[in-house]
Structure formats: structure tokens, C-alpha cells
Amino acid sequence: MDCNCVSDLLLPPVPTLWTPGLTKSIAFxxxxxxxESSPGSRQIQLWHFILExxxxxxxxxxxxxxxxxxxxxxxxxxxxxxxxxLRKCKPHMNYDKLxxxxxxxxxxxxxxxxKGKRFTYKFNFSKVVLVNYPLLDMANSPFLLAQNHFTxxxxxxxxxSPEALQSLFPRLPDSVRxxxxxxxxxxxxxxxxxxxxxxxxxxLSSGAPCYSKPPSLLxxxxxxxxxxxxxxxxPYLPGAFSLNNCPKLPPGSLYPSHFYPNPLQSSLSGxxxxxxxxxxxxGDAGDRAGTGPAGATRLGLxxxxxxxxxxxxxxxxxxxxxxxxxxPPGVGGLGIGLGLAAxxxxxxxxxxxxxxxxxxxxxxxDSDLEITDLSDCxxxxxxxxxxxxxxxxxSQIILEGKKGGMPPPLSSSLPPxxxxxxxxxxxxxxxxxxxxxxxxxxSLALHERHRETETLKMIHS
DNA sequence: ATCGGAACTG
DNA sequence: CAGTTCCGAT
Numbered sequence: 001m002d003c004n005c006v007s008d009l010l011l012p013p014v015p016t017l018w019t020p021g022l023t024k025s026i027a028f029x030x031x032x033x034x035x036e037s038s039p040g041s042r043q044i045q046l047w048h049f050i051l052e053x054x055x056x057x058x059x060x061x062x063x064x065x066x067x068x069x070x071x072x073x074x075x076x077x078x079x080x081x082x083x084x085x086l087r088k089c090k091p092h093m094n095y096d097k098l099x100x101x102x103x104x105x106x107x108x109x110x111x112x113x114x115k116g117k118r119f120t121y122k123f124n125f126s127k128v129v130l131v132n133y134p135l136l137d138m139a140n141s142p143f144l145l146a147q148n149h150f151t152x153x154x155x156x157x158x159x160x161s162p163e164a165l166q167s168l169f170p171r172l173p174d175s176v177r178x179x180x181x182x183x184x185x186x187x188x189x190x191x192x193x194x195x196x197x198x199x200x201x202x203x204l205s206s207g208a209p210c211y212s213k214p215p216s217l218l219x220x221x222x223x224x225x226x227x228x229x230x231x232x233x234x235p236y237l238p239g240a241f242s243l244n245n246c247p248k249l250p251p252g253s254l255y256p257s258h259f260y261p262n263p264l265q266s267s268l269s270g271x272x273x274x275x276x277x278x279x280x281x282x283g284d285a286g287d288r289a290g291t292g293p294a295g296a297t298r299l300g301l302x303x304x305x306x307x308x309x310x311x312x313x314x315x316x317x318x319x320x321x322x323x324x325x326x327x328p329p330g331v332g333g334l335g336i337g338l339g340l341a342a343x344x345x346x347x348x349x350x351x352x353x354x355x356x357x358x359x360x361x362x363x364x365x366d367s368d369l370e371i372t373d374l375s376d377c378x379x380x381x382x383x384x385x386x387x388x389x390x391x392x393x394x395s396q397i398i399l400e401g402k403k404g405g406m407p408p409p410l411s412s413s414l415p416p417x418x419x420x421x422x423x424x425x426x427x428x429x430x431x432x433x434x435x436x437x438x439x440x441x442x443s444l445a446l447h448e449r450h451r452e453t454e455t456l457k458m459i460h461s
Numbered sequence: 462a463t464c465g466g467a468a469c470t471g
Numbered sequence: 472c473a474g475t476t477c478c479g480a481t
Contacts, residue, residue: 043471045473090475101474103464118462 046101047110047123049087053080067120074119 053059054072062076062083074080077095085093102121105111114120 097475099463104474113463
């Protein structure tokens, strides 16, 4: 009653383009959403919220991607906590509580802490990706391969072949797998399915944090097709990929930003866009024809570009989050498209970050990355808690000796070291896995690869 | 600052 | 279940 919570107002149940089922099943795993049937379920979740903030420029003064892949820094803990409290109608929310909730994610492996860096956490995207896009071309995903590599040398490679996946999702006929992925609500409302997924890929859940090398691949591909993203985000708009819209690296980093693609995006880029059918029945959105994966193109899904800005709005909005997160602090509210709007917000509030001393980019962060990753790994192994149960029998995780990570000298206003032509790098970056487990090299994989190759050719020409 | 236990809530 | 709140320990 006394709560001025505007979340309801700002957060329409579901964006017009979404259906509840769709929303839930597509974007996130069940640990993100309880089944609609579950009473009292479906409240925004903290990590979704975090992603939402991360994705919007308006909040980059408060929280932003920074450092290693998937890493973000809460520049202004108080503000972020305030926003969170706003969203949850918890006027007394503060960073202490927020952080508790964040810690709560450690065991769930959704997040983990980047040790040594204040207010810095790291997303365990792989899990999210996999869970959300179990059927996508994993065999082709360097990211996943990398994970695989790290997790099990080779012997017990989990079977994530399309076939295997298919078996996990029998209700997702290949022919419509893409559609189904985003329509499971209607197709296969099986809450168990979600669980299954998680358990089905223990290698991802537990090994995820161990990677440190840029999984890489689909990086941003700056183009400027006039494509409209109704759900509020247009990767082509200025700012869409700007600075912190995606997990990126600091300037001094070893790897170019495109080395740290958003797994969610990468994954998505290989799939037809979920909404495309809704948005562009014709299946054609643009023109960028032939620029990306066939599927994507056909569906009007911007091929590579999409791969940046994180789970981006598509996911987020689906979550309901994307929806207006509100007019938070002064922010114009409907961030309808982040960058979108005339892009004025681009320069959002520097925010009091500094006021709190924010997370100054201390040089100390130097030795962290590696350590962080390693420690995370260990922690993963050690605190497997619930997760390990499922993965118990799994073979020990083999840590790759060296990590590519590098202590990023953080710099708030780093110019995006984005590669102008990620696709080029993409080529060399996607070497055919020499020891590709049989389970990973099904025809689909080949097919995908082939498609990709063709795409690249086209681009080059 | 960070962590995690514990009781509590919707 | 996903936090929220409180809090002592490190």
C-alpha cells in the first residue's frame, strides 16, 4: 500500500509480442522462472534484473560489463540496490541485502564472484545459454566446445549432440526446433524438461566458470540495416553495442572484444529469431541478406550483430524485464530500446558511482582474473553442493593450465575495442575441432559449419 | 568488502 | 523457491 512500487506499471505482464508461455520457456531456465502454474511464481529475478541493467546504457553508470567475459561491476552498489528495491518493492533494500541475494546465486552457479575486484561478479552464461537454447548448434559453438574441453578432456564428453538433445526434448521436432524453442510453453509445458536440461549438462554448469579463454566467435558485426526490433532493442542503433552493452574487455585486455561474445547471442545467432515469425511473418527482415546464417537471415535475425549485447533485450524483454524496467532513477523509464531512443541517454548519469568511490579500477585487479577463474573453478568443484549431485559421477574437471585472462586495467570509458570485422577473425577462430567428440559432430554440426562458411565467403566477397 | 548461516516471507 | 532480513565471522 505504501509501496510506490511501480513495477507493475512499468512492467506490463508481458510485452505485446510475448505470450507467457513463450516468455518463460524461451528466455530462461526454470531456475529463472517457475512454471506459470506455480502460484506466486514468476517474479522478476535478480539476475534477470542485473542483466537488464547491464544491457541498458542508462544504467552503465551504476553497473556495467567490465573485465573478463561475463564479468560485470556494480559501480554504484547503492543505486543498484535501490533500483532492485524499487523493482521488488523493497524500500529497505540495500547493497548488503542485494549482495546476499547475489551470493545466493553462487551455489546455483548463475553467478560467481570475481575475487579481488570489488563489486565485481561474473555471470555463468554458458549455463544460461545451454539451458535456454539446448538445441542450438552447440557442436559448432566454440564456446561450448571450449567448455567441453575444459571440463572433460575428452573421454566422458557429455553428449550434447543434436540427437542427444533431441532426445531430451522429444517434443521439439527438428523441423520446428527453432520455433519450438521459443514456444515450448505451448508445445511442451514440461517443467521437468527444464530440470532435465540442467542436469543434462552438468559439464556446463560446473565447468563454466572455469573457462577463461575467449570462447569466442560471433562478435559484433557493425552494420546498419534498418531493422526494427519491436521488443525494444535494435542492435544496429547507435549505442546498441556501445560500450557496456555487452560483456567486453577493457582496453588493455589481451583479447579483442569480439573474443568475448555473448554466448547467449552467439547461440542465438545460429538460430532463427524467435520473434521473427511474429514480427516478420514474411520471414524477411532485412536485407542484410546473406550476411548471416541462413536461418537468421531468413528470419530477419541479424546474424552476428546480435551476438553482442548480451542476452539482450530479446531475452530480457521476454522475461518481462525487458519491459520497462522502470523509470528508475531518473531514467526516462521505458527504456525502450536502450539505445534506441534517440540515444540521448547514452550518456547516462555518471552516477554517484564515484561518490562511493565506486569501483575504481584498481590496478590490483591485475592478478585477479586468472586467480579468479581458477578459484572459481575450485569453488565449483568444492561447493558443488546441489549441482554436484547430478554431476557427481562426472569425471574431474580438468583445468586448463593457462588462462588467457589478463588483468584488465579497467577504465570506465573505454572505447570499445570492438573489432570492425569480427567475422574475419571468426574464420581463424573457428578451427574445426580436431578432437571433436563423435557426439559433437553430427550432421547438423557439419551443416551449420557449412552454412557459416558460406556466409563468410559471401561476406568476404 | 565478502561470506554464509538462519529465520522468515510471499 | 527466491529471495529478504539480520548478523557474526573473516
